[in-house]
Amino acid sequence: MNKYDYEELLNRSIKSLPEKLTSRERFxxxxxxxxxxxxxxxxxxxxxxxxxxxxxxxxxxxxxxxxxxxxxxxxxxxxxxxxxxxxxxxxxxxxxxxxxxxLCRECNRPDTKMIKKNRTLLLKCEACGAVHPVKARKTKRD
Ligand SMILES: [Zn+2]
Known part of the structure; x- marks a missing residue:
């Protein structure tokens, strides 16, 4: 693999990383x-x-x-x-x-992803690694 290919590959993998929404400040x-x-x-x-x-x-x-x-x-x-x-x-x-x-329920950061597992919708936090099911609303508001 020549140098050019390697750099290109590296750039591409950096680009495909999930974008961090925020730095340290409060969301x-x-x-x-x-x-x-x-x-x-x-x-x-x-x-x-x-x-x-x-x-x-x-x-x-x-x-x-x-x-x-x-x-x-x-x-x-x-x-x-x-x-x-x-x-x-x-x-x-x-x-x-x-x-x-x-928002992650553990650390309250917005760096989360929605994933589906066994038909359950989960929120996976990229900041702290916590995984929570997305809460279903208990009462209907009208
Ligand atoms: Zn978290």
Whole structure:
């Protein structure tokens, strides 16, 4: 193997490592930028939020739609919900999502990955190595 190949290989393996979201500072749950357009609620930084927490946009979107009890879709960088939804409600749901699907329950860091094992959804922490099942919500909020 010549030098070039080796370096290229090394670069590639570095690139394929999971990106660390944060350094040592406290993780801030992303804040939604929300405004209203006609009779819809627009979450302007939807794609950024999904990127910040390293989660699939579709997964985040379906969670928000279900929890907000509305229909909607992703449109490029933003998500558009039917109806005028109070801003606090959207922020709360974003926080819920992060608590539930992103933050490690041991060390509270966001450097986690969702994995599926025997049809159970698990959260594996890359920072401390803890593995937890994703908590199912016990009571339905309406
Ligand atoms: Zn952890």
């Amino acid at each position: 801030q749950i992303p804040h939604g930028v929300i405004f209203y357009e006609g009779n819809t609620t627009v979450l302007k930084n939807f794609a950024d939020i999904a990127g910040d927490i390293n989660r699939d946009e579709q997964h985040l979107l379906s969670y928000l739609l279900k929890e907000l009890g509305t229909a909607g879709e992703a449109e490029g960088e933003r998500a558009v919900f039917q109806g005028k939804i109070p801003e606090e409600k959207v922020q709360e749901r974003i926080q819920d999502y992060v608590q539930r699907y992103v």
